[in-house]
Amino acid sequence: MLTSPRLLRIAVIVLLGVCLPYIIYAAHRAEESVENRPGDWLPAHFPETQRLMWLDDVFGGDELLMISYPGCELDDQRLPALADRLESAKWEGIPVFRRVVTGRDLLEEFRGEPLNLSRSAAESRLKGWVLGPEGETCAVVMISSEGKSNRDAALREVRRAADAVGLLAHELKIAGATMESVAINRVSTQWYLELSIASLAICLTLMYLSLRSIALTLTVFGTALISERLSLAWMHITNSPTDSVSTMTPALVYVLAISSGVHLANYYRDEVTSGDLQSAPRRAARNAWKPCFLATLTTAIGLGSLLLSDLTPVQRFGTFAAVGVIGMLAVQFLVLPFLLEYFPPRKWAARIRISVHSDPLSAVWHLLANLIVGRHAAIVVCGMALFVLGTFGVGRLQATARLHNLLPEDAPVLQDYAWLESHIGPLVPLEVVLRFRADDPLSLLERAQLVEQVSRVIAETPDVGNAINATMWAPPLPATNGGLRSVVRRTAFNRALEERKSALASTDLFRELDSEQLWRISAAAEASDASLDYGQLIQRLKTRVDPVLAQHNTLSGSSVTAVYTGSIPLMHKIQSQLLNDLITSFMAALVLITIVMIFVMRSIPAGLLCMIPNVLPSVIVFGALGWLGPSIEVGSMMTAGAAVGIAVDDTLHFMTWFQRGLSQGLNRTESVRFAYRSCATAMLQTSLICGLGLLVFALSPFVPIARFGWMLAALLGTALVGDLVILPAILIGPLGAVFRASNPRDTQIQAVTPVLN
Numbered sequence: 001m002l003t004s005p006r007l008l009r010i011a012v013i014v015l016l017g018v019c020l021p022y023i024i025y026a027a028h029r030a031e032e033s034v035e036n037r038p039g040d041w042l043p044a045h046f047p048e049t050q051r052l053m054w055l056d057d058v059f060g061g062d063e064l065l066m067i068s069y070p071g072c073e074l075d076d077q078r079l080p081a082l083a084d085r086l087e088s089a090k091w092e093g094i095p096v097f098r099r100v101v102t103g104r105d106l107l108e109e110f111r112g113e114p115l116n117l118s119r120s121a122a123e124s125r126l127k128g129w130v131l132g133p134e135g136e137t138c139a140v141v142m143i144s145s146e147g148k149s150n151r152d153a154a155l156r157e158v159r160r161a162a163d164a165v166g167l168l169a170h171e172l173k174i175a176g177a178t179m180e181s182v183a184i185n186r187v188s189t190q191w192y193l194e195l196s197i198a199s200l201a202i203c204l205t206l207m208y209l210s211l212r213s214i215a216l217t218l219t220v221f222g223t224a225l226i227s228e229r230l231s232l233a234w235m236h237i238t239n240s241p242t243d244s245v246s247t248m249t250p251a252l253v254y255v256l257a258i259s260s261g262v263h264l265a266n267y268y269r270d271e272v273t274s275g276d277l278q279s280a281p282r283r284a285a286r287n288a289w290k291p292c293f294l295a296t297l298t299t300a301i302g303l304g305s306l307l308l309s310d311l312t313p314v315q316r317f318g319t320f321a322a323v324g325v326i327g328m329l330a331v332q333f334l335v336l337p338f339l340l341e342y343f344p345p346r347k348w349a350a351r352i353r354i355s356v357h358s359d360p361l362s363a364v365w366h367l368l369a370n371l372i373v374g375r376h377a378a379i380v381v382c383g384m385a386l387f388v389l390g391t392f393g394v395g396r397l398q399a400t401a402r403l404h405n406l407l408p409e410d411a412p413v414l415q416d417y418a419w420l421e422s423h424i425g426p427l428v429p430l431e432v433v434l435r436f437r438a439d440d441p442l443s444l445l446e447r448a449q450l451v452e453q454v455s456r457v458i459a460e461t462p463d464v465g466n467a468i469n470a471t472m473w474a475p476p477l478p479a480t481n482g483g484l485r486s487v488v489r490r491t492a493f494n495r496a497l498e499e500r501k502s503a504l505a506s507t508d509l510f511r512e513l514d515s516e517q518l519w520r521i522s523a524a525a526e527a528s529d530a531s532l533d534y535g536q537l538i539q540r541l542k543t544r545v546d547p548v549l550a551q552h553n554t555l556s557g558s559s560v561t562a563v564y565t566g567s568i569p570l571m572h573k574i575q576s577q578l579l580n581d582l583i584t585s586f587m588a589a590l591v592l593i594t595i596v597m598i599f600v601m602r603s604i605p606a607g608l609l610c611m612i613p614n615v616l617p618s619v620i621v622f623g624a625l626g627w628l629g630p631s632i633e634v635g636s637m638m639t640a641g642a643a644v645g646i647a648v649d650d651t652l653h654f655m656t657w658f659q660r661g662l663s664q665g666l667n668r669t670e671s672v673r674f675a676y677r678s679c680a681t682a683m684l685q686t687s688l689i690c691g692l693g694l695l696v697f698a699l700s701p702f703v704p705i706a707r708f709g710w711m712l713a714a715l716l717g718t719a720l721v722g723d724l725v726i727l728p729a730i731l732i733g734p735l736g737a738v739f740r741a742s743n744p745r746d747t748q749i750q751a752v753t754p755v756l757n
Helices: 004-032 047-059 078-088 103-111 118-125 145-149 151-164 177-189 190-211 216-239 248-274 278-310 312-342 346-354 362-394 410-422 444-459 484-499 501-505 534-556 567-601 606-610 610-627 639-663 669-698 705-730 734-738
Strands: 063-068 097-102 139-143 173-176 428-437 510-512 518-525 559-563
Touching: 004 216, 047 103, 047 118, 047 518, 047 559, 063 177, 063 410, 078 097, 078 103, 078 139, 097 103, 103 118, 118 362, 139 151, 139 346, 151 173, 151 177, 173 177, 173 410, 177 410, 190 501, 216 248, 216 312, 216 346, 248 312, 248 346, 248 639, 248 669, 248 705, 278 567, 278 639, 346 734, 362 610, 362 669, 362 705, 410 606, 428 444, 428 567, 444 484, 444 518, 444 534, 484 501, 484 734, 501 510, 510 534, 510 610, 534 567, 559 567, 567 606, 567 610, 567 639, 606 610, 606 734, 610 639, 610 705, 639 669, 669 705, 705 734
Parallel strands: none
Antiparallel strands: 063 139, 063 173, 097 139, 428 518, 428 559, 510 518
16 A cells, blocks of 8 residues: 555656646746736726826827937938838738828928918927927837737837838837837846846855755755746746746745755755654655745745735736745645655765764854844944934835836937937827817817917926927917907808818817817927926926916806826826835735734734844835935835845744743843854855845846845845844843743744754
8 A cells, every 4th residue: 555655756756747847838938928018007096097098098099109310301211211111011911000100291291281381380380299409300100909919020120111211220219118118128138047047056056055965956956946937837827928027036936945945955954964864854844844834924925015016017026926935835845855855865964974063154153142242232222223214214215117217328229219309309298188078168269279378388388398289280370369350260260170170180189079079288208307207297287287277267167177197197106106015015014924923923022023123124225225316116116025024034043043042941142142053054044045146136237127136135135134133132132031931832943944064
């Protein structure tokens, strides 16, 4: 009859044989499908999102590209040739681009019937949006649904068309949502493989130095790779998009798996020295289950707190990172004991059984313990001072969601933006829609005159570029002065406008609905102006436009209202949301993990005290950012809650050994020394594995990945200092009196990590 352990071994073999090939395949597919979708950053319940969606529904939500090049002027024959090529580009008979409009097209339209404007008058209407101050112009390309499905290929069509008309690819200056999405896709994956290999090498090296066994190192490494692939495979299995934010999931799971594997391997070593080699893996797994489960639980809580974010990519990262670490725990406790049982490192086991090892850092921990015992009060005071200073710094934090803060300064797309803004005009859209009720007493001419007045106010607002509206496709509006001739002319003009409603609607700046009439005023601000505060810009605009409408409504009896939408209000909302999400996710992780710590410590005061070294790192690191000035972006925001969950692991290590010392009759000072001797080296090694394994990603050209790497490394390093310096000082001081071992059976907790020798 098969024994239970043998049944389990057979189940693991079958599971690996059946699932591993598919896990590898699914992970590969997830890596191939990395794509950044602009809509993912638009939570549907945001009022700003709803207004932008309303704008798209009413006026059309085309994804645009602005294309120009040095020497692109109104009379340049290459521009219309390029437009013709783009309009004829098709995939399997389906157009890639829905419509192409050039500055030259608009010039001819304004000079032709029925406007008949002079060239200078026509050019004045084009300046600031398709015509630059020195005469440079551009093509505005509207992407079709087919083009949106493969933006990279759509841009290749643009370059192919440019090559056909004699333009070199590097000469093109391209901006727009399509270009931004492709640029982020490319930069977020640039060097990712190389950095992942470097992280792998660092973790392998540190793991070998910790375990001192090639066989054991490769065994832990194998389970870490399975965990890393599984975290990616879930994205493909659940048909979830892989974006630039979620690409950090496998790297994070990998380094956490290495760290956790080192802990489990040291349990195994402890069992090898005290029992037979064959059953050592099962005994190690049994002894390590509880502390490893608690460490994984707190890490998953910290990562899962990101689900409270309103930003879909952040939610996605939190979901798959939390699922990934839970899967990591399952893999390690199913696969690692199985591998160690079937392929035990016999030479290593024989060596450690006959050798007497000592901790090479024991002298360091002895000196540190002496320092803390003599100065524990000063250390606690310094820690609290840093907490207060960091708290004030956190209050100074600023967030950013701008493209310029996500990419390196020399990114080609940013160079294109700078060129286009200096040669054509601002690029970040700001839309104001004036809403007239269907029964409004104003004539169409009076409405057009109000739209022109508001357009001038918007264009004259500091930091706002030229504002365009549907009246630009009408003859100059007549003056409002009295007299019979003026009345007749205005009546005739109003009749002409009524007849041209369809022409006005074709501009996508005018719509007449059953219940209201809408006039859209489209302006823009500079993307490259880092000092521009979008929140202040929106407020400045409202303080200028709203009084104009209020005065007009009072004099005319109308009830015209304005809707402010576009990228600028939405980006301002996302920036403020990043700060809100940072606070929300951190507080949620803090509360939930504190509850876990109270449960583990079986005391409310003890649980609260144990959380101090886990809160302090986030306050210090984010406070330093607040004082130094760098704005936080999505990569920084994701680290706070995650760091709390990961950092608690070391706190659990130290506290379990401290409590074991108390249960053995030691006083608090002696118990702190006992904890240093027992787990300080293990804490240092696992923190180095996690920290350095992630720090290498600070070299990524994609700012969110780089920030995530170095900030999480900084947070984990600060947490290690908190656990090895501030926590012992608290335990030795008066506050540590809450830890008393009244019953050895109650306080005896299996040590999380044996001494690493």
